[in-house]
Amino acid sequence: MHVLYRIPENVTFEQAAMVEAAAVALHAINISGIRPGDSCAVVGAGMIGLFIIKLLKISGASSVISIDIGKNHLLKAQKAGSDLTFLADEADLSERIKAVTDGRGVDIAFEAVGKNESVNTAIEIVRRGGTVALVGNTSPKIDFPLQKVVTGELKILGSCAICGEYETILDYIKSGRLNVDDQISAVAPLSEGALWFERLYRREEDLGKVILKP
Numbered sequence: 001m002h003v004l005y006r007i008p009e010n011v012t013f014e015q016a017a018m019v020e021a022a023a024v025a026l027h028a029i030n031i032s033g034i035r036p037g038d039s040c041a042v043v044g045a046g047m048i049g050l051f052i053i054k055l056l057k058i059s060g061a062s063s064v065i066s067i068d069i070g071k072n073h074l075l076k077a078q079k080a081g082s083d084l085t086f087l088a089d090e091a092d093l094s095e096r097i098k099a100v101t102d103g104r105g106v107d108i109a110f111e112a113v114g115k116n117e118s119v120n121t122a123i124e125i126v127r128r129g130g131t132v133a134l135v136g137n138t139s140p141k142i143d144f145p146l147q148k149v150v151t152g153e154l155k156i157l158g159s160c161a162i163c164g165e166y167e168t169i170l171d172y173i174k175s176g177r178l179n180v181d182d183q184i185s186a187v188a189p190l191s192e193g194a195l196w197f198e199r200l201y202r203r204e205e206d207l208g209k210v211i212l213k214p
Contacts, residue, residue: 008174018180025051028159036060044112045073053080114138
């Protein structure tokens with residue numbers, strides 16, 4: 001069946017459990033039309049955002065800039081390969097992004113949160129004629145900066161789930177090109193599931209993926 005994939009011998013079940021999240025990130029990159037040498041920004045350095053950063057480096061981005069509201073998230077973004085990081089509430093953020101992109105703005109911005117502020121940030125920092133890939137969908141509706149999009153001739157893309165990226169991700173993990181282990185916070189027995197769900201619900205700062213084993 002086309003929905004079944006063989007796990008390579010040197011890929012653990014725990015690593016395989018990370019394939020879906022990484023594939024979501026790769027799908028967004030695939031539809032963005034990225035070309036080698038493009039400058040990129042990732043707004044939101046959560047699970048998907050970190051995978052986008054890692055996969056952008058594999059995909060040939062010349063530079064990757066990460067933006068987030070949390071300093072700890074930005075530290076993770078640096079470890080994932082981000083070249084520059086900025087707090088989302090920094091003054092004159094768009095001007096600072098232009099200053100490190102030859103006064104243009106980034107070629108492609110990936111939004112991995114799905115809130116009004118983060119979507120507007122992604123649109124604000126992309127160059128004229130650039131692309132914004134919307135991956136996050138936390139909010140059902142946002143205030144859309146129509147004038148910025150129209151006058152800047154921006155391409156706005158929505159990216160949903162996956163479309164055949166599992167095999168590529170498994171190959172990346174198998175070859176060692178993609179590290180997923182650093183985004184696994186815990187492997188715990190199913191009996192501790194309620195405890196871990198409670199911690200995730202409280203949005204504990206350093207928690208990534210928690211894998212429960214029966």
